[in-house]
Amino acid sequence: MAQIPVRQDVLATLKGRTILITGGANGIGRQTVLLLHGYGANVIVGDLDVARGESLLEEIGGAGLFQKTDVTNWESLRALFEAAKAKYGAIDAVLANAGVPERPPFLFDETLDENGLLKEPDFRLIDINVNGVMRTAKLALHYFAKSPTPGGALVITGSAASYFASPPIVRYGAAKHALLGLLRAAAAMTKPANVRVNLVAPWMTATEFSSETSEIWGDLPLNTAQEVAEALCVAAADKSLHGRALYVAKEIVDFELPLHQTRESWMTAKQAAWFEQGRERLAVGMGLPGDHYLADAV
Numbered sequence: 001m002a003q004i005p006v007r008q009d010v011l012a013t014l015k016g017r018t019i020l021i022t023g024g025a026n027g028i029g030r031q032t033v034l035l036l037h038g039y040g041a042n043v044i045v046g047d048l049d050v051a052r053g054e055s056l057l058e059e060i061g062g063a064g065l066f067q068k069t070d071v072t073n074w075e076s077l078r079a080l081f082e083a084a085k086a087k088y089g090a091i092d093a094v095l096a097n098a099g100v101p102e103r104p105p106f107l108f109d110e111t112l113d114e115n116g117l118l119k120e121p122d123f124r125l126i127d128i129n130v131n132g133v134m135r136t137a138k139l140a141l142h143y144f145a146k147s148p149t150p151g152g153a154l155v156i157t158g159s160a161a162s163y164f165a166s167p168p169i170v171r172y173g174a175a176k177h178a179l180l181g182l183l184r185a186a187a188a189m190t191k192p193a194n195v196r197v198n199l200v201a202p203w204m205t206a207t208e209f210s211s212e213t214s215e216i217w218g219d220l221p222l223n224t225a226q227e228v229a230e231a232l233c234v235a236a237a238d239k240s241l242h243g244r245a246l247y248v249a250k251e252i253v254d255f256e257l258p259l260h261q262t263r264e265s266w267m268t269a270k271q272a273a274w275f276e277q278g279r280e281r282l283a284v285g286m287g288l289p290g291d292h293y294l295a296d297a298v
Helices: 008-014 029-039 050-059 074-088 124-143 171-195 210-217 225-237 257-259 262-267 267-284
Strands: 018-022 041-047 065-069 094-097 151-158 197-202 243-248 252-254
Touching: 008 225, 008 262, 018 029, 018 074, 018 124, 029 041, 029 050, 029 225, 041 050, 041 074, 041 094, 065 074, 065 094, 074 124, 094 124, 094 225, 124 151, 124 171, 124 197, 151 171, 171 197, 197 225, 225 243, 225 252, 257 262, 262 267
Parallel strands: 018 041, 018 094, 041 065, 094 151, 151 197, 197 243
Antiparallel strands: 243 252
């Protein structure tokens, strides 16, 4: 088991760093902003909820920056990064946290239009939870490269649904699985740019969203928003973490390193060797690092 501790000496390194977070006005994002501010970071918050965003800025004494931001709109999201650069000169970490839950009608529900024909599902969740994160990731890498000392940390808010089936919230599960793929692909590419990429995958967490299922969940343990916020901050601060997925269920456990270490047990040794040789050849042939991004952690 690869348990990740919440070390105060690591979190203390956030002091003076400039950190941008999307979806920072409510829930886990809001708690993360408070925690980052408490450790002395400069925090830039992007969110559509102007009232809660401005209230949060007042709560932290007017420090940092809040800007209304729509992660489905390139110009809106780019403007947030531009505002951060204009105020602080460089961005040290980006937390791609904006996302929405899935609500009925679910993907496989029978929903008919006014003509009695099957209605096309609503895929706005995909644009927010997947495309919005990819837009954020692209902007993060661009602005990290503009820093006086190029590099930074990108942290993606995934979910337990990044790994486990979560019926009937099929769109949400598919979106969070996509973010796991984004983590793995990005982590394989960003080491030469001195950029670390990690994902935080919380299970059920006590927020305004989870209150909708509180009766179903019953007396099972819930993460607090603080516990998930700590994992997001650890992923941003700990320079030893890259390509890792921090699963949060009252404690933090990395899923990616153990999966990498035990490949021969679930692929067979022959398949694992073939795959690694093929991966390395493709990487080198495309001008990318040949070494696996988890090699240094093994």
